[in-house]
Amino acid sequence: MDKRNSLGKRIKQNRVAYIMLLPTIVGFIAFVLYPQLWVLRLAFYKYNGYTPPVFVGMDNFVRLFTRDTVWWKAVGNTFYFSTAKLLVEIPLALILAVILNNNLKGRNLFRTVYFLPNVTSTAVMSLVFYFIFSPYQGILNGILQSIGIISEPIDWLGQGSLAMIVCMIVSIWQNFGLNMILFLAGLQSIPDEIYESADIDGATPVQQFIHLTIPMLGRMLQIILMLAIIGSLKTFDLFKVLTNGGPGHDTEVMMTYIFRYFFVDNMSTTAQPQLGYASSMGLVATIIIGAVTAVYLWMSRKLEENY
Template sequence: MRTSVYKPWLFILPALAIYLTVIFIPSAYTLYLSFFSWNGVAPDKKFVGLKNYAELLWNDTVFPKALMNNLIWTLGSLTLIMGIGLMLALMLNRKLKGRILFRGLFYFPYVLSGIIVATIWVWMYNPLQGFFNHALEWLGLESWTRAWLAEPKLALYAVFLAAIWNGVGQPMVLFLAGLQTIPQDPYEAAIIDGAKPSQQFRFITLPLLRETFIIVVAITMVSSMKVYDLVYAMTGGGPAESTHVLASWMYFQTFRFANIGIGSAISMFLILITMVVIIPYVYYTTKKSHV
């Protein structure tokens, strides 16, 4: 009898051990460090309580920019990356010649590492030899040429354009998988009733893709909150700290400026924001889908 009680825990134990080792314990230690002032080298840490958090909220001029950039990145990801992914999935779900090839072409950028993507796009944005300025000159729009990654008002959006190219393949594949599970019977009945394509999309496709949307939105939101590699490789947070996001500013504070406590506090803000957004969303949408 006692063996049967503990048996489920024996199956859970390996996953629980990995979770505790890889996620919970490092997160708890990061929370602990956020209450100290420490340069990562000194043998002693100075306890400062909530001073690191107050420093970020009231005195750090970059932290609000990084937070706003994360918000812009998240909104852009949920609208543009996810929207383009859905549009491509709808197009490539039809019986088109060469659709398998196009699926691979659109998905290919997603399998590239962020550093490779950043290197490609930095060359494309090069003011003297880059593709964009040469294309504008060829079109007779020399006045539109820019040092795209050197202007504070444009740099973040230039980096995000690279993120669209890099990331649109993932939602496309997920939406394709969802579309292929939808039976054809509702569409045939809608055609007989005289429903237009827009009405079929609104009243058949979108409701039947609810479960897929839950997954895609959650993944997109998490990915947008922890974005780092493209920003770091393309702009390093510049120019004038205008493209920093929370993850890049956390890296700079922790490893460039040796402010382990401040960097840990930023990571806790990032964890808290992600949890506040993701957990209620997944809970509400999952609960609603099972009503």
């Protein structure tokens, strides 16, 4: 009798759990799994959204790998942007986390201020920075001219190298606060006794940071870097609002280029959508991001074994 009651209780609990999970499962199937399968199928078709799709086999991938030089420029820009900005963003977040982990006056205020950009809409934030860096009516040029640093306005978003640097600055400003909070969570999980023992042994703060803090943050650092890499490789709205991939595709990234073929705009090389070709690019981009993530996880696992 007790076994029956226990079994019935477990079934009831499981039923409640499945009911609670049902909205998430339905949402995943409807908005993630089905679109991915649709894109996977469409990658082998020529389709403009109006006429019936025509099966072309591997033609879209042949075109992508052999004839579309802009796509590979977009891939290179994506990796350049992600690598360069993370080399600044991650160390900055870690250093600020270490500073704010101490008993500083007003540290909670600084934590809040640094984290606020992360909760701001990327599109709205990019629009604000667009006006800041505008060449003729921008706030930055106005300030620099008023104090005599420059005599002529600088076209920050109209020159390829400068435009990419501006995008990096905006992205770092938006994302370092979240990484800082995650680092803070990892720092606060490190027992104080470890640092007290290091002080007794005569270790300097720099030695403690290198030989204690960083190794103890290994698992958290692995997660933070993985999320930052994936997020950087998938960046879209920042570039769409600030530069729209210009000038001359110098700030084109994978996601903005895919967008051009799904939704034709003024920089597209086609007069109508090419959903099949865009789907093939989306599939290749997914494989690239997945491969980078897998390689990173393998490398970081090897590094973690050293600690």
